[in-house]
Amino acid sequence: MEHALGVDVGGTKVATALVATDGTVAGGVKERRHGARDRDELVEAIALSVRKARATAPGPVVGVGLACAGTVDRDTGTVVVSPNLPLKDDPLAALVEHEVGLPVVLDNDVNAALTAEARLGAARGVRNGVMITLGTGVGGALLIEGKIHRGAHGCAGEIGHMIVDAHGDPCRCGGKGCLEAYVAAPGFERIGFRTVGLFERGAFTGELIGRLAEEGSAAAMQSLETIGWWLGVGISNVVSLLDPEVVIVGGGLGNLGELLLGPARRVVRRHPLPPARDRVRVEQAELGTAAGAIGAGLVAWEQRGADAG
Amino acid sequence: MEHALGVDVGGTKVATALVATDGTVAGGVKERRHGARDRDELVEAIALSVRKARATAPGPVVGVGLACAGTVDRDTGTVVVSPNLPLKDDPLAALVEHEVGLPVVLDNDVNAALTAEARLGAARGVRNGVMITLGTGVGGALLIEGKIHRGAHGCAGEIGHMIVDAHGDPCRCGGKGCLEAYVAAPGFERIGFRTVGLFERGAFTGELIGRLAEEGSAAAMQSLETIGWWLGVGISNVVSLLDPEVVIVGGGLGNLGELLLGPARRVVRRHPLPPARDRVRVEQAELGTAAGAIGAGLVAWEQRGADAG
Structure with a gap:
């Protein structure tokens, strides 16, 4: 069974969720602490979490969705400015894509959470x-x-x-x-x-x-x-x-x-x-702190659908 | 050449515009004063303005768009509540349609004005x-x-x-x-x-x-x-x-x-x-007080397109 990997990138934690196209989460939402002080360390921490999650996937992982606090440009995969991440005008999607070899899409964390609530939670x-x-x-x-x-x-x-x-x-x-x-x-x-x-x-x-x-x-x-x-x-x-x-x-x-x-x-x-x-x-x-990672996975599925035409 | 008739219904005036599908207005925007004190008088005043405008049209009139201040339900053609018209939960579109024998669509006046500004004015x-x-x-x-x-x-x-x-x-x-x-x-x-x-x-x-x-x-x-x-x-x-x-x-x-x-x-x-x-x-x-009537005409064209498609 195919999954998209949703990643909620916080200032001190990275949460991941393997999300099926129907929104089912395989194995729950996992959190890893990180102490990234700059862009490169943050990309490394995200890549590590992606690899760990991918290793536990029950089937192929088709893509990655990243959710971050702040202003993001989804079209270019750029974090314009973030209140809690060491990023400014950084092409985070491309940087992570380079590390993990999967298509990566980026969205704001609350956009991701609302995507999840609209599919599975209080805004169904x-x-x-x-x-x-x-x-x-x-x-x-x-x-x-x-x-x-x-x-x-x-x-x-x-x-x-x-x-x-x-x-x-x-x-x-x-x-x-x-x-x-x-x-x-x-x-x-x-x-x-x-x-x-x-x-x-x-x-x-x-x-x-x-x-x-x-x-x-x-x-x-x-x-x-x-x-x-x-x-x-x-x-x-x-x-x-x-x-x-x-x-x-x-x-x-x-x-x-x-x-x-x-x-x-x-x-x-x-x-x-x-x-x-x-x-x-x-x-x-309804979905609590898991909404960001689950929503990021749903955003990755949406992007895959849009790319397929 | 076909026109839609845009009608901006105000508390003391009715403005009309014959709007071609490309937004061109035939013969300018015309205003008529009215003293309508209740629903029936208002419907009569609108119908009179529609008939007068239709008589000056250089070709067929395909439909009427009404614009009113207040909360309107476009789907049912109802004025829910209006600050300056003697209407409350009244099906204005159906009432006018009955009088003039043309399809009538209803929208809020500022929605109509923005429709006009987006097509022809400051929001092109x-x-x-x-x-x-x-x-x-x-x-x-x-x-x-x-x-x-x-x-x-x-x-x-x-x-x-x-x-x-x-x-x-x-x-x-x-x-x-x-x-x-x-x-x-x-x-x-x-x-x-x-x-x-x-x-x-x-x-x-x-x-x-x-x-x-x-x-x-x-x-x-x-x-x-x-x-x-x-x-x-x-x-x-x-x-x-x-x-x-x-x-x-x-x-x-x-x-x-x-x-x-x-x-x-x-x-x-x-x-x-x-x-x-x-x-x-x-x-x-950019379009001043004419925006409501012109936009109402554009809304009537939009509705005609939606009905046809």
Whole structure:
């Protein structure tokens, strides 16, 4: 049986998945840590993971899909800029292809995750959907009329840098009031610190807040209410602009699930114009951290189909 | 020579254009005032305009395209809700079809205008573009991979209700800090009043501000700088999410042109992530108020092609 090899390239880990054309994953998603400090070390780490995974494949491997955070040019296989990889305008697909001798296609990691969710997860059967990932930063991807929309320059889906509070909190991009300043890790810390006032600044992580909320801390719940409210503002903007069937929330902090999605939905039901606000679903992602590698495998299959004509 | 009849249905006027399949308009765009207070009077006014226009056609009229402000369901030809027409969940296409005996297709007015700009105006040759119209309210339309994107429920493109200042000025939708609160007529009035302080509240219209700016009024320029800054914030959000090639600004207040677009571009060049912010063009619409009727005619041609194919 043939598989495509999906590879999710992170700053400290490479995850791989052998994905059949129907989306079945052979042997689960495997992770390997790496300590790559430059481009060549990263290419070597990816090539090593590809070889290891290929050795365990139950049949031929037809191609490789790479998923990376950042702006990527899928057509040329280039990582334009990445927040967590030592790459800038580097032709990553060609470099890995040279090492492993298989066709390699490159995509943004959230595009890959949404591809997987649309095939196997929370966006099954959907033609118009949006994915938002909450973690160190905010990622986004758009499914429009059944296709991932990459934009004119590979930059579409930068939901985190939509301005929701033009005179508001600083964002690491240098701007003010970006959604990312409220609903990614630094926002959790800042809002938790402001709301709760019980913690040292910097100690208020998503993990801690989730645990406190589960233990019934009213202050933690109040912080999540505020963060979820901002998430709802961001989702409302996406709904006003795109009118999707579903918005899926994933990423590490997305695991807080209903603690964030409940307050977010209350904003979404009130703000965009009807009927969009009444009909859009706001759901947690289903595939978790495996979505990137599985989606990368699906993207490799798509590319193979396109190449075959 | 065959023509489709494009009809732009406004709250006080009906504009018609006889549009050939190549976009040529026979005899210019004609406007007729109407005083329709309910659905039946409006259908009658539209039917009258259709008959008058048809009588002047140099050959057969193959179909009618209607463009209306508001949320429309193109598939069923229904006006779901409109800010300026006495319609709610009314099957306008079928009602007009019954009166005029021609196939009728219905679309949102900004979708029609962008269709025209993409064929004949400021978005010629563009596959990914966005149109924003500034007037009593803010309208929007999205061209994605060469097609108008209407969304899952016909609501896509509500750029005016993106929240840009979550604790900001009230919007007529009941929300706070919508883009529309800053860059449509009430925002002009409010910002002009705040900035300039010389006028009676309510006297500070787009027309007046444009005239004052042309006469060299520093206060008027300062108001436009502020309004243009907010427009830049809104355009930045659209660019972050969709990464288009061009954003076109039209509508009555869009006629202020560079007085607004200059300040807006300065925000856009700084805010969304590169390379999108460096490459997107921000341009004034080219077809003016004729775009709706001409685009409605093009939509009728599109529909005829789809029905035939």
